Amino acid sequence: MSITAPAGFRAAGVAAGLKASGGRDVALVVNDGPRRTAAAVLTTNRVQAAPVVWTRQAVSDGAARAVVLNSGGANACTGPEGFADTHRTAEHVAAVLSSGASTPDDEVGAGDVLVCSTGLIGIRLDLEALLGGVDAAAGSLAADGGADAAHAIMTTDTVAKTAVAERDGWTVGGMAKGAGMLAPGLATMLSVITTDAVVDPAVADAALRAATRTTFDRVDSDGCMSTNDTVILLASGASGVETGLEELTAAITEVTASLARQLVADAEGASHDIAVTVRNATTEDAALACARAVTRSNLFKAAVFGNDPNWGRVLAAVGTVPPEVAPFDPLTLDVSVNGVQVCRAGGVGEPRELVDLAADREVHVEVDLHAGDAEVTVWTNDLTHDYVHENSAYSS
Amino acid sequence: MSITAPAGFRAAGVAAGLKASGGRDVALVVNDGPRRTAAAVLTTNRVQAAPVVWTRQAVSDGAARAVVLNSGGANACTGPEGFADTHRTAEHVAAVLSSGASTPDDEVGAGDVLVCSTGLIGIRLDLEALLGGVDAAAGSLAADGGADAAHAIMTTDTVAKTAVAERDGWTVGGMAKGAGMLAPGLATMLSVITTDAVVDPAVADAALRAATRTTFDRVDSDGCMSTNDTVILLASGASGVETGLEELTAAITEVTASLARQLVADAEGASHDIAVTVRNATTEDAALACARAVTRSNLFKAAVFGNDPNWGRVLAAVGTVPPEVAPFDPLTLDVSVNGVQVCRAGGVGEPRELVDLAADREVHVEVDLHAGDAEVTVWTNDLTHDYVHENSAYSS
Numbered sequence: 001m002s003i004t005a006p007a008g009f010r011a012a013g014v015a016a017g018l019k020a021s022g023g024r025d026v027a028l029v030v031n032d033g034p035r036r037t038a039a040a041v042l043t044t045n046r047v048q049a050a051p052v053v054w055t056r057q058a059v060s061d062g063a064a065r066a067v068v069l070n071s072g073g074a075n076a077c078t079g080p081e082g083f084a085d086t087h088r089t090a091e092h093v094a095a096v097l098s099s100g101a102s103t104p105d106d107e108v109g110a111g112d113v114l115v116c117s118t119g120l121i122g123i124r125l126d127l128e129a130l131l132g133g134v135d136a137a138a139g140s141l142a143a144d145g146g147a148d149a150a151h152a153i154m155t156t157d158t159v160a161k162t163a164v165a166e167r168d169g170w171t172v173g174g175m176a177k178g179a180g181m182l183a184p185g186l187a188t189m190l191s192v193i194t195t196d197a198v199v200d201p202a203v204a205d206a207a208l209r210a211a212t213r214t215t216f217d218r219v220d221s222d223g224c225m226s227t228n229d230t231v232i233l234l235a236s237g238a239s240g241v242e243t244g245l246e247e248l249t250a251a252i253t254e255v256t257a258s259l260a261r262q263l264v265a266d267a268e269g270a271s272h273d274i275a276v277t278v279r280n281a282t283t284e285d286a287a288l289a290c291a292r293a294v295t296r297s298n299l300f301k302a303a304v305f306g307n308d309p310n311w312g313r314v315l316a317a318v319g320t321v322p323p324e325v326a327p328f329d330p331l332t333l334d335v336s337v338n339g340v341q342v343c344r345a346g347g348v349g350e351p352r353e354l355v356d357l358a359a360d361r362e363v364h365v366e367v368d369l370h371a372g373d374a375e376v377t378v379w380t381n382d383l384t385h386d387y388v389h390e391n392s393a394y395s396s
Numbered sequence: 397m398s399i400t401a402p403a404g405f406r407a408a409g410v411a412a413g414l415k416a417s418g419g420r421d422v423a424l425v426v427n428d429g430p431r432r433t434a435a436a437v438l439t440t441n442r443v444q445a446a447p448v449v450w451t452r453q454a455v456s457d458g459a460a461r462a463v464v465l466n467s468g469g470a471n472a473c474t475g476p477e478g479f480a481d482t483h484r485t486a487e488h489v490a491a492v493l494s495s496g497a498s499t500p501d502d503e504v505g506a507g508d509v510l511v512c513s514t515g516l517i518g519i520r521l522d523l524e525a526l527l528g529g530v531d532a533a534a535g536s537l538a539a540d541g542g543a544d545a546a547h548a549i550m551t552t553d554t555v556a557k558t559a560v561a562e563r564d565g566w567t568v569g570g571m572a573k574g575a576g577m578l579a580p581g582l583a584t585m586l587s588v589i590t591t592d593a594v595v596d597p598a599v600a601d602a603a604l605r606a607a608t609r610t611t612f613d614r615v616d617s618d619g620c621m622s623t624n625d626t627v628i629l630l631a632s633g634a635s636g637v638e639t640g641l642e643e644l645t646a647a648i649t650e651v652t653a654s655l656a657r658q659l660v661a662d663a664e665g666a667s668h669d670i671a672v673t674v675r676n677a678t679t680e681d682a683a684l685a686c687a688r689a690v691t692r693s694n695l696f697k698a699a700v701f702g703n704d705p706n707w708g709r710v711l712a713a714v715g716t717v718p719p720e721v722a723p724f725d726p727l728t729l730d731v732s733v734n735g736v737q738v739c740r741a742g743g744v745g746e747p748r749e750l751v752d753l754a755a756d757r758e759v760h761v762e763v764d765l766h767a768g769d770a771e772v773t774v775w776t777n778d779l780t781h782d783y784v785h786e787n788s789a790y791s792s
Contacts, residue, residue, distance in 0.1 A: 047715030047726045047742070077711055079743035121708025122744050225716050227708075298694065298779075299787055306788030312473055312517025312623075319443030320621050330443045346443070347475035348518050383694075383788075385781050391695055392702030392779075 002162030004146035005173035006196035008032050008236025011145035013152030016133025018072025018119075018126060024152035026133030027069040029192055030097065030141055035237030038064035039205040040114065041212045043229035049076035050086040051115040052228060058090070058111050059232070062201030065112035067192055067232055068093045068137075069153050070130055071177070073119040074188075076227040085127050086115050092131045096138045116190045116230045118155055118177060150175035153190055156390065158266055163258035165251045170197040170239040174255040178263045188226035189216065191259060193252055196239035203245050208233040211252040215260040218288075219379045220295045231256075264379045265361075269386025272304050274363045275377050278318075282372035286326035290367060293317045295380035305382040307357035309337040315346070318367060328369040336366040398558030400542035401569035402592035404428050404632025407541035409548030412529025414468030414515075414522060420548035422529030423465040425588055426493065426537055431633030434460035435601040436510065437608045439625035445472035446479040447511040448624060450486065454507050455628070458597030461508035463588055463628055464489045464533075465549050466526055467573070469515040470584075472623040481523050482511050488527045492534045512586045512626045514551055514573060546571035549586055552786065554662055559654035561647045566593040566635040568647045572655040584622035585612065587655060589648055592635035599641050604629040607648040611656040614684075615775045616691045627652075660775045661757075665782025668700050670759045671775050674714075678768035682722035686763060689713045691776035701778040703753035705733040711742070714763060724765040732762040 004011050011029045018025040031038075040059045042052050058064065068089060075082045090113040097108040117125070140148075150160040154177050165172045178189035193208070212231055233252070243251075264273045276294045281287035294300060297317040303310035314335050335343035340354045357363055363382075381387075400407050407425045414421040427434075436455045438448050454460065464485060471478045486509040493504040513521070536544075546556040550573050561568040574585035589604070608627055629648070639647075660669045672690045677683035690696060693713040699706035710731050731739035736750045753759055759778075777783075 045712060045715040046717075046719065047711045047729075074708075077708055077739065077743050079741070082743070121706075121712070122739070124744075225712065227712050227715065298783075302784050302787035304788075305784065308788070310517075312470075315443045315473055316441060316517065316621065316623050319441040319623065321442075323442065333443075343473065343518070345475070347473050347478075348520075383784055385784050387694075388698050388701065388779055388781050388784055391698035392700075392704070 002146035002150050002164065002175045003029055003173045003192055003194045004144055005164045006171040006194045006236065008196050008238030009194050010141040010143055011149040012137040012140040012142060013145065013148030014133055014136040014140060016136065017129040018070055024148060025070055025072045026130060026137050027149035027152035028093070028134065028137035028141060029067045029149060029234065031065055031234045031236050033236055035198065035235060036063045036065050037199050037201050037204050037235035038062060038114070039201065039208045039233045041208055041231045043226060045225050045227050047077065047227050049074050049117060049228040050078060050083040051075055051117045052230060053083065054086045054090065055114045055116070055230060058114055063112065064114050064234060065108045066093055066097060067114045067116065067234065068134060069116040069190055071118050071153055071155050073117060073123055073125045074121050074228050075117040075125050076121040078122065078124050082124060085125050088127065089130060089134065090115055092134050096134060114232055118153065118188060118190055118228055121227060146173065146175065153177040156268055161259050161262040163255045165254040167251055169241040170195065170243065172251045172255050174259055176259040176263060189229050189263065191231045193231065193233045193255060195235045196237065197235060197241055197243040197248060198237040199235040199243060199248060203248060204233050204235055206245055207248040207252050210249045211256045215253060215256040218377065219260045219264050220292060264381060267381040268390045269384045270381030271384050272363050272382040273361055274304055274365060274380050274382060276380065277364070277366045277375065277377040279366060279368045279375045280372055281369045281374040282327050284374045284376055287374045287376035289321045289325045290318050290369065291376050291378040293321050294365065294367070295378045298383055301380065301383035304357060304363055305384045309342055309352050309355035309357060311335040311337065311343040314365060314367060315343065326369070328371040332370040334368040338364055398542035398546050398560065398571045399425055399569045399588055399590045400540055401560045402567040402590045402632065404592050404634030405590050406537040406539055407545040408533040408536040408538060409541065409544030410529055410532040410536060412532065413525040414466055420544060421466055421468045422526060422533050423545035423548035424489070424530065424533035424537060425463045425545060425630065427461055427630045427632050429632055431594065431631060432459045432461050433595050433597050433600050433631035434458060434510065435597065435604045435629045437604055437627045439622060441621050441623050443473065443623050445470050445513060445624040446474060446482040447471055447513045448626060449479065450482045451510045451512070451626060454510055459508065460510050460630060461504045462489055462493060463510045463512065463630070464530060465512040465586055467514050467549055467551050469513060469519055469521045470517050470624050471513040471521050472517040474518065474520055478520060481521050484523065485526060485530065486511055488530050492530060510628055514549065514584060514586055514624055517623060542569065542571065549573040552664055557655050557658040559651045561650040563647055565637040566591065566639065568651050570651040570655055572659060574659045585625050585659065587627045589627065589629045589651060591631045592633065593631060593637055593639040593644060594633040595631040595639060595644060599644060600629050600631055602641055603645040603648050606645045607652045611649060611652040614773065615656045615660050616688060660777060663777040664786045665780045666777035667780050668759050668778040669757055669775060670700055670761060670778060671773050673760070673762045673771065673773040675762060675764045675771045676768055677765045677770040678723050680770045680772055683770045683772035685717045685721045686714050686765065687772050687774040689717050690761065690763070691774045694779055697776065697779035700753065700759055701780045705738055705748050705751040705753060707731040707733065707739040710761060710763060711739065722765065724767040728766040730764040734760055
């Protein structure tokens with residue numbers, strides 16, 4: 001069900017011929033209201049794909065009627081022609097959705113349609129195929145179409161990612177794609193979150209940003225940030241239940257946390273999911289900087305692939321964070337790997353042989369800075385032969 | 397010859413049993429004067445190995461008589477005991493070198509001895525073996541011992557790295573080790589540079605820093621900075637020729653540039669050496685930030701391993717640099733790979749099929765920011781199966 005779990009939404013996912021595999025590659029999500037509240041968090045990369053530029057503008061009024069998403073092409077670095085393709089896609093969706101309109105209020109404008117694309121950079125989309133896919137998707141929109149839509153946005157993903165959070169009288173649903181290039185500030189990752197709660201646009205925006213900050217922004221597969229990352233929230237109000245910022249944030253966070261964890265678990269070529277927790281930092285930003293230094297250390301990530309609890313590489317990574325960002329005394333650092341304190345006070349702790357990394361896919365690294373009381377966890381993956389293979393053999 | 401090319405130096409490299417391979421693992425370099433000028437550039441990592449802490453203090457007076465270096469153990473994260481080991485090593489070198497002293501001026505103190513270590517973090521050194529190696533090295537010091545010393549500091553290096561710059565009446569020689577973990581702010585890299593020029597300590601320090609900034613600091617194999625990085629300059633004055641800052645910097649830069657290029661060429665598991673040049677930036681710092689963003693992109697480096705000139709990944713990497721660091725308009729970016737302009741004005745340029753990456757080990761990527769006139773080149777390597785293998789199968 002995913003995005004169609006909340007009331008007021010229809011979705012579809014069809015095969016339009018954009019993906020060489022012939023699989024589903026165009027998804028359409030329609031908010032039937034009564035409200036059309038929308039918010040979006042978009043990549044902070046300065047090189048932004050055409051659909052990101054379009055969606056930023058289209059969502060700025062806090063409202064949207066539909067989202068069209070395609071895999072099989074990112075429409076990034078495609079110049080003015082690429083932007084025209086996105087514009088034409090939105091116009092086509094608007095026309096198709098308006099064709100059955102019985103009142104002026106049912107008319108959909110291009111500015112009510114958000115657009116997401118994912119796939120290879122620097123290649124124009126096959127617009128004819130895409131527009132044909134929009135027609136087919138519009139024709140198969142269904143109140144239980146969430147699963148098909150989730151499949152249509154997959155690229156190198158091996159499984160579709162969906163999640164639902166049930167509340168008293170209202171629901172949040174979500175879908176996401178992404179199996180690599182996950183990075184802070186978002187990743188090559190598309191996600192649509194839906195809710196039937198009655199939500200003010202400003203509250204929707206704040207809740208989505210808060211949930212993204214502590215979930216999607218804290219998975220970092222390979223430190224690379226993409227040109228297309230987009231997280232969209234649509235709220236239909238169909239439940240009639242009003243929610244406040246706090247409860248909405250909590251429900252969205254439940255969904256995005258689940259989706260983020262699924263993204264890590266399906267990261268390209270990974271054999272371990274690694275949670276790096278930094279404790280007792282002076283601030284959340286300090287903890288985050290130290291955690292990210294570890295999650296971006298190729299040497300540490302390669303060691304985990306070799307089932308080696310190499311705490312020296314953890315220390316070497318944490319030691320690159322400037323003191324003004326994260327004050328700590330290197331001679332007090334403790335490091336535990338899967339509960340074994342292999343480093344104590346910056347030196348040798350328990351024998352590393354006590355750590356068994358081969359037994360589980362999950363690895364938990366904990367770094368204690370002894371400097372304050374802030375704590376952050378960032379998820380990443382190990383660096384494997386398969387990661388290199390997937391990212392060298394295939395363009396993306 | 398390398399470090400013994402300039403007059404006034406003797407060196408040796410012996411096998412002391414620290415390396416499991418049984419190869420040479422202890423090097424000794426002695427400056428016989430008449431001057432004992434010294435300078436050092438040390439890792440900026442906050443987690444610093446015992447020999448780094450020792451050497452920073454010992455060189456602070458601008459003078460040193462000898463450098464002792466060992467492979468087979470980094471003596472990092474080894475606590476007060478590890479520092480005591482370094483201290484005792486320096487004392488032992490001083491005692492051995494003083495044993496033949498005929499005048500008080502020939503007496504060597506522990507503070508005249510700089511220490512470097514490289515190898516696994518978090519393991520105490522076999523001090524008895526190391527001190528035995530010092531005795532053996534002192535007994536085999538020779539005016540042509542540079543090659544043996546260069547071999548004794550190798551870890552995963554496949555070849556010894558040496559370089560010489562000849563000037564009118566004076567010479568600069570150098571050796572370096574390092575085959576991975578090369579990163580800005582230095583790397584798991586040890587280097588000793590010697591000269592027989594007559595040099596003021598302040599000039600020696602300034603020249604070494606300037607040469608390091610534009611050479612060693614601009615190779616970045618995997619973005620990881622080590623706890624032990626050390627570059628040492630010793631000046632004997634034996635040529636009797638006085639040099640100024642500019643000519644000394646130029647000669648040292650010639651040596652360190654050659655050594656840096658050799659380090660990249662021997663990087664662990666690499667199949668391509670990649671020069672990323674960023675042109676027409678507003679400042680050198682802006683160009684450097686953009687170049688480093690590219691050299692740290694695992695996705696781009698994996699693409700090069702696959703001989704794929706994936707300019708989209710170059711743009712995505714450059715796009716992560718904040719505008720306040722490097723002002724540029726993403727819609728004006730040009731990217732060339734081996735002279736083919738595959739990206740023009742942020743969009744598609746020449747066909748990527750025109751680029752042949754399989755033919756050469758060297759790859760030249762050029763990014764034009766169209767924002768100013770500063771230019772920087774940073775060298776890195778591709779991300780390969782062998783990199784993952786070497787850094788997962790072996791601790792370091």
